[in-house]
Amino acid sequence: WDVTCVDAAPEPGGVAGRGGTGGATIELGVKGCWYHYKNVERVLKDIGISLDDAYGDFAETAFYSSRGLEVVSPVFSERPRLPAPLGPLVYTADRFTGLPLADRLTAFPLTKALLEFDLDDESYAKYDAISFESLCRDAGISSKLYDTFLKPVLLALLFVPPADLSSAAALSVLNNYVLAHQPDFDVRWPKRPPSDIFLRWKAVLEEDFGVAFRNSTRVSKIVYDSEWVRGVEVLAQSSSADGAEAVSADAVVLAAGAAALPKIVEASGLARTCPGLSRVGELSCASVAAVRFEAAGPEPLLLDFASNVFSGREGENIAGTFFDIGELRGEERGKVFEVDAYNAVEWMDLDEAGLLEAAKEVLAMANPAFLSAGAAEASVASAKVRSAALRWTPGIHLATPRMRPEGAPEGLYIAGDLVRNGPGEFESHLGARGLSQEKALVTGLAAGVLATRDALRRGCCQLRDVPGPMPVEPEEAHIRAAKESLLAARSFGLQF
Secondary structure: OOOEEEOOOOOOOOOOOOOOHHHOOOOOOOOOEEOOOHHHHHHHHHOOOOHHHHEOOOOOEEEEEOOEEEEEEOOHHHOOOOOOOHHHHHHOOOOEOOOOHHHHHOOOOHHHHHHHOOOOHHHHHHHHOOEHHHHHHHHOOOHHHHHHHHHHHHHHHHOOOHHHOEHHHHHHHHHHHHHOOHHHHOEEOEOOOHHHHHHHHHHHHHHHHOOEEEOOEEEEEEEEOOOEEEEEEEEEOOOOOOOOEEEEOOOEEEOOOOOOHHHHHHHOOHHHHOHHHOOHHHOOEEEEEEEEEEEOOOOOOOOOOOEEEEEOOOOOOOEEEEEEHHHHOOOOOOOEEEEEEEOOHHHOOOOHHHHHHHHHHHHOOOOHHHHOOOOOEEEEEEEEEEEEEEOOOOOOHHHOOOOOOOOOOEOEEEOOOOOOOOHHHHHHHOOOOOOOHHHHHHHHHHHHHHHHHHHHHOOOOOOOOOOOOOOOOOOOHHHHHHHHHHHHHHHOOOOO
């Protein structure tokens, strides 16, 4: 292939590298490398960056609310491995500060849902149609467990409050990150700017594979005839609306987000002619805000843990993460901090001073000194994005596109974390689900492999078949057996 990458951002990686506090360039919106991100690890190896150089060690994560510390999650991979899902339950048993065991045990009715939600596409659609809040209420989940753990975790992972979140999407993420395998909740946080990784990756693609990059350029429409994709029209940021340029292509992998994809589909006429893309206009996006600042005082402002999850005050549908950036990078503690807020509707209209105060209120959950008069700042950086990521709302599953949308011209593929999540699309996501770098990478690699194999089928003999991305670790034997039993019972007309 001759490959051209068209990207509306000035450099690859989106907002990666836009921070500037104290000379730092870690992205605004800190993203970790989770234990099961094996494809991310492989890319780092392929471009010559050590995983240990890019990320710190696996670290404990603390969960805070307006009440203070709620629980500290250990590094599960350091503990003896127990059958799923016992590890997270056993190894956090003595770590909750105010959640009684009786409340935690109310989670067990979710076992049935976790086993059956992705048995087949019919089951997935059934769970997709109801909110996770409704599922919890019907299952008898205690309000304390819901408010203390489930709600903030899901808000932090999917950017949507459970009242507005598809049960199927919530269960798939809880399974992937918390329950499927004991170490899956372990995460390593970046200690170098992600822009370093993206720029190195770009250099390798340019120098070793001849990939051409068109940055500060957006795709305005897909060009196709009655059967095949023929390319795209692109528009440089500096061009006028009538300055579109045609770029010919035998295959197009469209890796646009939930805000841009519907615009491209509509401009291309595919919303009316392609059933698999006809509902992408129903997709909506969550808002995200990030604040990073350097403390000015002579004494450090210390956090007990470098990485933390928070939930908003009672009645607020906001959650997120906060970090001691210096500690993540192996530098001085207590000086540089970042707060990332998800579903941050209330933060969108704040100016930078207001964002800073909101961030300090979050940090004060862990250390009240952040609200003291002496907690001045030497520098501040902030970002607000109203349409940051797809909201997995109830019923949205069938509106999300398949990798090869039904009725689309041959040679058009969709990649990214908005690719359909269900079991019928396993070959597209390979078990990587949710809003994650791993899913975005897996679907991009899988789309490239699919495009290559389709080209081989069309007789492009100069191409060679290429290996695909790696799937997630298989389900443990007892989980697989339980699912097979449920499927067998269904075949006899039995329901549980």
